[in-house]
Amino acid sequence: MRYIGIDIGSTASKTVVLEDGKEDICFTLPTGWSGKETAMAICKKLDADKGGDRIVATGYGRVCVDYADKIVTEITCHGRGGSQLFGTDCTIIDVGGQDTKVITVSGGTVTDFLMNDKCSAGTGKFLEIMAGRLGATMEELFALAEGSDPVPISSMCTVFAESEVISHIGSGEKRGDIAAGVVDSVASRVAGLCTRHGIRGKAALTGGLCNSPYFIQRLSEKLGVPVETHSMGRYAGALGAALIARQGGKSFR
Amino acid sequence: MLKLPENFQSYGDARRAGFMRLKEAKENGARVVGVYCSFVPHELILAAGASAVPLCATSEEPIAAAEADLPRNLCPLIKASYGFAKTDTCPYFYFSDFIVGETTCDGKKKMFELLNDIKETYVLQLPSSRNAAALELWKKELIAFKEKLESFYHITITDDDIRQAIRRKNRERKVMKTFFELGTLNPAPISGYELSTRTDSSGFELNIDKRCEAIEERIAQVQADWEANYKGKPSNKPRILVTGCPFGGVRDKIVKTVEELGADVVAFDSCSGVREKIELVDETMPVMDALAKKYLNINCSVMSPNNTRIEYIGEMIEEYAIDGVLEIILQACHTFNVESHLVKKYVTGRGMPYLMLETDYSTADAGQINTRLSAFLETIG
Numbered sequence: 044m045r046y047i048g049i050d051i052g053s054t055a056s057k058t059v060v061l062e063d064g065k066e067d068i069c070f071t072l073p074t075g076w077s078g079k080e081t082a083m084a085i086c087k088k089l090d091a092d093k094g095g096d097r098i099v100a101t102g103y104g105r106v107c108v109d110y111a112d113k114i115v116t117e118i119t120c121h122g123r124g125g126s127q128l129f130g131t132d133c134t135i136i137d138v139g140g141q142d143t144k145v146i147t148v149s150g151g152t153v154t155d156f157l158m159n160d161k162c163s164a165g166t167g168k169f170l171e172i173m174a175g176r177l178g179a180t181m182e183e184l185f186a187l188a189e190g191s192d193p194v195p196i197s198s199m200c201t202v203f204a205e206s207e208v209i210s211h212i213g214s215g216e217k218r219g220d221i222a223a224g225v226v227d228s229v230a231s232r233v234a235g236l237c238t239r240h241g242i243r244g245k246a247a248l249t250g251g252l253c254n255s256p257y258f259i260q261r262l263s264e265k266l267g268v269p270v271e272t273h274s275m276g277r278y279a280g281a282l283g284a285a286l287i288a289r290q291g292g293k294s295f296r
Numbered sequence: 297m298l299k300l301p302e303n304f305q306s307y308g309d310a311r312r313a314g315f316m317r318l319k320e321a322k323e324n325g326a327r328v329v330g331v332y333c334s335f336v337p338h339e340l341i342l343a344a345g346a347s348a349v350p351l352c353a354t355s356e357e358p359i360a361a362a363e364a365d366l367p368r369n370l371c372p373l374i375k376a377s378y379g380f381a382k383t384d385t386c387p388y389f390y391f392s393d394f395i396v397g398e399t400t401c402d403g404k405k406k407m408f409e410l411l412n413d414i415k416e417t418y419v420l421q422l423p424s425s426r427n428a429a430a431l432e433l434w435k436k437e438l439i440a441f442k443e444k445l446e447s448f449y450h451i452t453i454t455d456d457d458i459r460q461a462i463r464r465k466n467r468e469r470k471v472m473k474t475f476f477e478l479g480t481l482n483p484a485p486i487s488g489y490e491l492s493t494r495t496d497s498s499g500f501e502l503n504i505d506k507r508c509e510a511i512e513e514r515i516a517q518v519q520a521d522w523e524a525n526y527k528g529k530p531s532n533k534p535r536i537l538v539t540g541c542p543f544g545g546v547r548d549k550i551v552k553t554v555e556e557l558g559a560d561v562v563a564f565d566s567c568s569g570v571r572e573k574i575e576l577v578d579e580t581m582p583v584m585d586a587l588a589k590k591y592l593n594i595n596c597s598v599m600s601p602n603n604t605r606i607e608y609i610g611e612m613i614e615e616y617a618i619d620g621v622l623e624i625i626l627q628a629c630h631t632f633n634v635e636s637h638l639v640k641k642y643v644t645g646r647g648m649p650y651l652m653l654e655t656d657y658s659t660a661d662a663g664q665i666n667t668r669l670s671a672f673l674e675t676i677g
Contacts (some may be wrong), residue, residue, distance in 0.1 A: 103667070118671035142664070153675050155644065158668060160654075 045096045048124075048284025049085055050117065051104030054140035054167060055251060056081045059281040060089065061289055069278045078104030086110055097295065099284040103141065112295050115287055117280050121249055122146045122153035124283030128273045129247040136237060136262075136270070137250040137279070140167045143233055145240040157240040164199045165232025167251050172201055173225040176208050177218060184222050185255045191219035193227040204228065226258055234265035247271045249279035298487050298555055301517075307493050307544065311352070314500030315387045318349065321502055322391050327449060328502075330392030330415075332377055333400055334572040335422055335594060337438060337587050341396075342461035342504070343453045344445040350499040351395070352386035353377040354545035356657040365410060371628045372656040373542060374403045381414045388500075389415065394448065396441070398422045400598045401631055418444055424600050426592055435588035442584075458583040464504050466576045471508045472498075473573040475515055478522075479562035480616050483531035485522035488538070488561025489552045496544050496568050533558060534676040537612055539565040539639065540624040541632045545657040550624055553662075554669045559676075563616040565609055566624075571595050574608065597631035605635070606642050613648065620649040620676045622669075627656040649675050 046061040051074060060068040070088070074081050082104070085091075091098065091110060100108035101120040108114075117137070121144065125135035131151040137144045143166050147155040159165055174184040194216050198204040204225075211221045237246070246268055252258045253276030263270045275282060305313065322328065327346030331338070332353060341348040358379025359372060365382070366375055380386035389395070394416040397408035411417045421437050423430035442453055472495060478485050494514065501507045536559050543550060543566060551561055565571055575593050578586040595605035612618065621643045625633050636652050643650040651672040655661055 103663070116667050116671040116674060118667070119674040142667075152677075153671070155649070155675070156671060158664070 045089075046285045046289040047089065047091070047096055047098045048120070048281040048286070048288060049082070049098065049100045049102075049108050049111065050120065050278075050280035050284060051078045051081060051100065051102040051107055052117075052140050052251075052280070053103050053142075054171070055277075056085065056102070056104070057278050057281040058085050058089070059278050059285040061285045069275070069281065071277075074104065078107035079109075082108040082110075097288040097291070099288040101280050101284045112288070115284060117142075118144055118146055118156050118158075119153055120280045120283030120287065122148045122156075122283065123151075123286050124275075124279035124281070125247055125249055126151045127282060127286060128249075128275055128279060129245060129271060132244040134237070134240075134242045134244055134246050135279070136233060136246060136248050138165075138167055138229070138233055138248070138252045139250050140171075142166060143236060145237050145242075147240070147243055149243070155240070157236060159232070159236055162199070163201045164204070165229055165236065169201050169204070169229055169232075170225065170252075172205060173208055174222075176205055176212075177222060177225075179218075179222065181255075185226065185257045187219045187222035188226045189223075189257045191217065191223040193223035194220045196224045196228040199232075226261060230258065230261040230265050233262060237266055242266065242268060245269075245271055247273070247276075249273075249276045251277050253277050298489055298552065300487065300490055304490060305493075305497065307354070307497050307547070310493075310497030310500050314502075317500075317502065318387065318391050321347070326502070328388075328392050329445075330389055330395045332395075332404075333398050334567050335398045335400060335591055335596070336396050336420065337441070337591055339458060339461040339465050339577065339587060340438065340442050340445060340453070342464060343442075343457040344449055344451060346393070346445070346449070347502040348396075348499075349388045349392060349502065350496075351377060351388050351392070352380040354542075354547075354657070355380075356545070356659075358383045358385055359657065366407065369628050370403050370407075371401075371541075371626050372545060373626055373629075374407050376545065376657065377404075378407050378411060381411055394418055396420065400596065401629070403628070422598070423592070424598055426599060431588055431592055434592050435584055438587055438591075439584055455583050458587075459579070462577045462579060462583065462586065466579065468504055468508050469573045469576055471511050471515075473570060475511050476564065476570050476573070478515065478518055479564075481522055481526075482535070482617060483526050483529060483533070484535070484560035484562050485518045485526060487555055488536070488564070489547065489555055492543075492547060492551060492561075492564060492568065496547075531560070533560045534619040534673055535559070535563075535617055536561045537563040537565060537609070537616060537618045537621045538569070538624060539609060539621060540636065540652075541626040541629050542567045543624045544568065545626075546624060546655055549655070549659065549662055549665060550622075550653060550669070553666055554622065554673070557666075557670055557673055559620075559673055561622075563612050563618060565595075565605070565612055567596070570612075571605075571608075597629075597635040602635060606638060609639065609642065610646075613643075613646070618648070620651070620672065622672070623650065623652040625652060625654040627654060 050057040100111035135146040143159040362375040362379030398420040399405040577590045
């Protein structure tokens with residue numbers, strides 16, 4: 044039997060497939076404008092089979108996966124996947140496309156969590172918009188930022204921060220320094236959320252920013268503790284969902 | 297979907313149904329005093345032969361109009377209260393002879409200054425602590441309020457009138473408390489959505505005795521249904537205590553949603569919950585002393601310190617066999633927001649899941665709230 048976790052995020056949709064005796068499979072698709080279409084594309088790619096697969100869906104688009112056997116929130120899934128990657132007692136920091144969450148995991152289960160306010164400051168969305176303004180991809184944004192001297196970006200609101208970036212561009216600030224300022228602003232907001240919630244055990248980053256050593260370094264500095272990550276970090280939610288599928292239980296239809 | 301009785305009236309229905317009764321009563325010369333907050337002693341209004349009516353404060357609709365005069369980053373309850381008055385869309389406000397406010401939080405007491413330009417607003421100066429000096433001051437405020445009622449209506453209110461009103465109001469408190477205590481049963485015999493809607497709506501019935509009878513009738517029905525069909529079959533649904541700000545304006549977004557997600561909201565530590573019902577007015581003390589004592593003891597976060605609220609939450613957790621505490625904070629309510637730190641510390645210190653949601657009356661965050669509530673229930677397991 045295959046145990047499948049599907050995490051329909053606001054930007055990217057991640058899938059993890061666990062099958063006994065076989066190597067784990069994971070892949071990412073852009074979510075695009077329709078979570079439903081993405082879910083169908085994943086279904087096709089998996090050649091999903093109702094009888095032979097057990098599927099758990101998560102992420103903000105979790106209800107779009109109408110072929111899932113169970114729906115679980117991304118908070119529980121990131122906690123479950125994170126505890127698999129980082130140990131049973133840790134604090135998971137997930138910077139998502141539209142939400143940032145700090146999740147306390149003890150004994151392998153989520154005991155408490157805090158999410159950002161309803162605005163997009165301190166989320167992946169903020170970086171995406173600012174990268175667009177600087178004419179860079181996300182990878183380029185981090186590359187530009189590295190070794191640069193961050194210009195202060197003080198607006199909390201994405202819309203206002205965008206104006207701030209435009210005025211920095213206008214006044215001839217270096218592109219790299221602005222990029223560093225943008226990353227710094229997100230790292231500060233995320234660190235603020237972590238401080239408010241409290242870090243117990245080791246701190247670990249999951250979600251789309253795991254692949255950026257520069258972001259992890261900035262976040263570690265701001266928190267004053269090392270932030271760990273893992274090559275599977277961005278799949279933590281989907282992995283958690285797949286693990287919940289494997290664990291089974293009476294709530295599966 | 298929630299199981300609601302056939303004749304269930306939503307808060308909006310009950311509010312509308314009350315308009316005509318009120319209009320008729322006014323045409324027959326009834327005295328009507330508009331109130332917002334549970335700190336206003338209804339006994340004195342009753343003793344003046346008047347009815348205390350709850351004013352509209354729980355809808356997003358009039359907020360835009362209110363923001364023409366008030367700052368945007370103010371509590372939605374205050375903005376809605378003022379907005380309803382300004383746009384003349386609250387019949388209860390319209391039919392009130394005058395309004396009684398109180399100096400609970402900063403936002404409200406300053407808003408009342410503006411409200412006074414729309415309709416006479418009498419403000420009770422509520423102290424923010426519970427020592428002997430505060431009690432003395434509060435008693436004087438209540439005596440002044442009694443005199444206000446006397447001069448406004450050209451009447452004399454005797455101690456006997458007040459004593460009688462105290463008895464009637466105490467009876468109502470006991471009835472409401474019994475209604476809330478249905479939540480101690482397992483399985484929960486009534487949804488928290490219905491429980492809170494009914495208690496919030498009951499004020500739209502002007503006659504206090506009829507109000508009690510309607511609730512008593514529902515208590516009897518619910519008890520009979522529980523005895524016959526549910527007794528001895530405990531449910532494993534998570535049992536939630538709701539605490540924090542007045543939540544009438546977010547009842548659907550939060551209370552209904554969490555119940556639809558599979559929890560039972562069984563207990564309410566809030567203004568329209570048991571907070572005001574816990575302590576009766578002492579019927580043996582001199583009347584004004586008894587009223588001052590009772591009302592100063594209400595566990596609202598405007599009091600400093602307010603340890604008794606935390607203590608009571610602890611008792612409720614036991615009494616209602618609670619599995620998780622959900623705190624509702626209205627945007628920009630500083631006192632409850634700051635105090636939530638202490639509530640969280642206490643609740644999580646007992647090893648119990650706690651979730652705080654800060655929100656306003658808009659539906660902009662409905663999706664995010666749904667995710668937070670689902671995750672919260674998943675942590676309860």
